[in-house]
Amino acid sequence: MLNINRDVCGYCGACVAVCPEGALELIDAYLSVEGDCIGCGICARACPLGALEVVHED
Amino acid sequence: MKTNYDLLVIGGGPAGAIAAKTAAEAGLSVCLIEKRPAIGTPVRCAEGIGKDLLKEFIEPDERWISADIERAKIIAPNGTAIHLEQDQAGNEVGYILDRKVFDRELVWQAAEAGSDVAVKTRAVAPIMERGAVKGARVISCGAARNIGADAVIAADGVESKFARWAGIDTTVPLREMMSCAQYLMTDIPIDPASTDFYLGNEIAPQGYAWVFPKGERTANVGIGIPGSKNRDGGRARDYLDRFVAKAFPGGKVIECIVGGVSVCRPLSCTVADGLMVVGDAARVVDPVTGGGIYNAMFTGRLAGTVVAACVSAGDCSKDALMQYDEGWRTSHMGRLLERNYKVKEFFINLSDPQLNALAESIASIDLHEFTVMALIKELIKRNPKMLFELKGLKDSLS
Ligand SMILES: Cc1cc2nc3c(=O)[nH]c(=O)nc-3n(C[C@H](O)[C@H](O)[C@H](O)COP(=O)(O)OP(=O)(O)OC[C@H]3O[C@@H](n4cnc5c(N)ncnc54)[C@H](O)[C@@H]3O)c2cc1C
Ligand code: SF4
Numbered sequence: 001m002l003n004i005n006r007d008v009c010g011y012c013g014a015c016v017a018v019c020p021e022g023a024l025e026l027i028d029a030y031l032s033v034e035g036d037c038i039g040c041g042i043c044a045r046a047c048p049l050g051a052l053e054v055v056h057e058d
Numbered sequence: 059m060k061t062n063y064d065l066l067v068i069g070g071g072p073a074g075a076i077a078a079k080t081a082a083e084a085g086l087s088v089c090l091i092e093k094r095p096a097i098g099t100p101v102r103c104a105e106g107i108g109k110d111l112l113k114e115f116i117e118p119d120e121r122w123i124s125a126d127i128e129r130a131k132i133i134a135p136n137g138t139a140i141h142l143e144q145d146q147a148g149n150e151v152g153y154i155l156d157r158k159v160f161d162r163e164l165v166w167q168a169a170e171a172g173s174d175v176a177v178k179t180r181a182v183a184p185i186m187e188r189g190a191v192k193g194a195r196v197i198s199c200g201a202a203r204n205i206g207a208d209a210v211i212a213a214d215g216v217e218s219k220f221a222r223w224a225g226i227d228t229t230v231p232l233r234e235m236m237s238c239a240q241y242l243m244t245d246i247p248i249d250p251a252s253t254d255f256y257l258g259n260e261i262a263p264q265g266y267a268w269v270f271p272k273g274e275r276t277a278n279v280g281i282g283i284p285g286s287k288n289r290d291g292g293r294a295r296d297y298l299d300r301f302v303a304k305a306f307p308g309g310k311v312i313e314c315i316v317g318g319v320s321v322c323r324p325l326s327c328t329v330a331d332g333l334m335v336v337g338d339a340a341r342v343v344d345p346v347t348g349g350g351i352y353n354a355m356f357t358g359r360l361a362g363t364v365v366a367a368c369v370s371a372g373d374c375s376k377d378a379l380m381q382y383d384e385g386w387r388t389s390h391m392g393r394l395l396e397r398n399y400k401v402k403e404f405f406i407n408l409s410d411p412q413l414n415a416l417a418e419s420i421a422s423i424d425l426h427e428f429t430v431m432a433l434i435k436e437l438i439k440r441n442p443k444m445l446f447e448l449k450g451l452k453d454s455l456s
């Protein structure tokens with residue numbers, strides 16, 4: 001599962017552009033993640049601020 | 059907003075605004091939609107553009123020009139500086155814009171030319187008819203509606219999703235996504251007429267830091283590194299904080315900006331049936347400078363011109379729209395993108411000592427006398443230890 005820390009996110013779209021599944025989207029003022037996320041973590045790497053984190057539930 | 063137009067433009071940045079203006083001036087009925095509530099904010103840009111490049115599109119106006127730049131400086135890891143005056147630096151020096159005002163001006167001009175404009179209106183899916191894009195489903199201030207169109211221009215920026223929904227893969231490889239952070243700083247000692255670039259592994263691995271003046275003691279101070287270089291505690295923002303602590307300890311941050319800049323090759327095809335992709339969405343940012351404003355306006359205008367002819371002829375098929383794709387690819391801009399992609403691939407593989415050696419050679423050369431090729435040959439002569447790397451660059455460019 002992908003955790004979005006909206007208090008940290010600066011609404012830039014870098015993560016959206018690198019997601020291979022097209023699972024992220026910038027709505028008009030916030031970032032959201034949809035069902036297609038496979039938890040690969042590429043988006044979290046791209047973020048200039050560290051607003052994203054993949055959490056593995058087991 | 060009507061329910062049907064000749065052309066629907068998605069995105070109110072420079073690419074979309076110029077596309078809408080061009081098509082409206084050519085007589086099409088046009089609607090431009092922007093998902094944000096206000097055009098131009100938040101800013102995601104260092105705001106530099108070459109003077110001649112800008113003038114191709116719009117007369118400079120002091121309302122949206124923050125600074126007039128006369129020179130540029132590139133600083134190597136060991137502090138060696140390469141100084142470029144206006145005539146040498148070409149489009150690396152120019153104006154620093156105020157994009158909040160500039161982007162609005164462009165959209166205002168599109169509206170003035172006859173285009174409809176809708177803000178807080180987000181495209182959420184293409185309308186497809188027999189494999190062709192025929193408009194978009196949008197959510198406008200919370201209400202879902204359909205906007206039909208003979209053709210759609212996707213000008214939806216770095217976070218572009220529209221082309222992907224219509225079947226074009228726009229994913230940027232992580233190592234080619236520059237992860238950027240920038241502060242608008244004030245009360246700092248700068249040269250208000252110089253754009254400065256700082257290179258080096260400590261400062262910005264495989265990227266650079268920039269200082270773009272916005273006034274006497276005010277500047278955009280930013281940093282970009284490939285996404286693949288981000289680590290917890292060592293992200294773009296952390297590198298920026300370290301750079302600023304050293305370079306401008308007394309400065310005040312009055313705006314915090316983050317952004318992604320693609321430095322990959324452009325999309326392999328920027329058209330489909332009923333669809334054209336322009337600007338950052340088409341991945342046409344210059345891979346060396348990270349500059350994309352001009353390329354966005356250039357592709358926007360070309361797309362607007364081509365689509366106007368295609369709508370009049372009643373044929374917006376991929377074949378007909380291909381004229382746009384071929385047009386920008388074979389233009390000076392298109393060729394420069396390909397050349398600078400290769401130059402970027404060369405530079406990101408250099409170590410700090412190699413960057414220092416090159417900077418020292420270049421600092422002692424009169425750049426007026428050289429073309430790019432002659433400069434590379436001269437650098438080979440002066441840096442025999444880098445023969446292998448430089449020859450690779452020379453071969454890739456010839
Ligand atoms: C940190 C940083 C520094 C930069 N510095 C420079 C520089 O100094 N010089 C330079 O030339 N370039 C620079 N750039 C690049 C430049 O900002 C872009 O190339 C330029 O903004 C591209 O214009 P565009 O119109 O293609 O996209 P954008 O300006 O990004 O506009 C796209 C618009 O589409 C909207 N949109 C997206 N999806 C939808 C949707 N589904 N529905 C409706 N609207 C949508 C967005 O909200 C946005 O307003 C920089 C970029 C960054 C991140
Ligand atoms: S974790 Fe992977 S699939 Fe999920 S949103 Fe991030 S990049 Fe996309």
Ligand code: SF4
Binds near residue numbers: 012046047051316
């Ligand atoms: S890359 Fe980071 S700051 Fe930018 S939109 Fe994604 S989560 Fe937010």
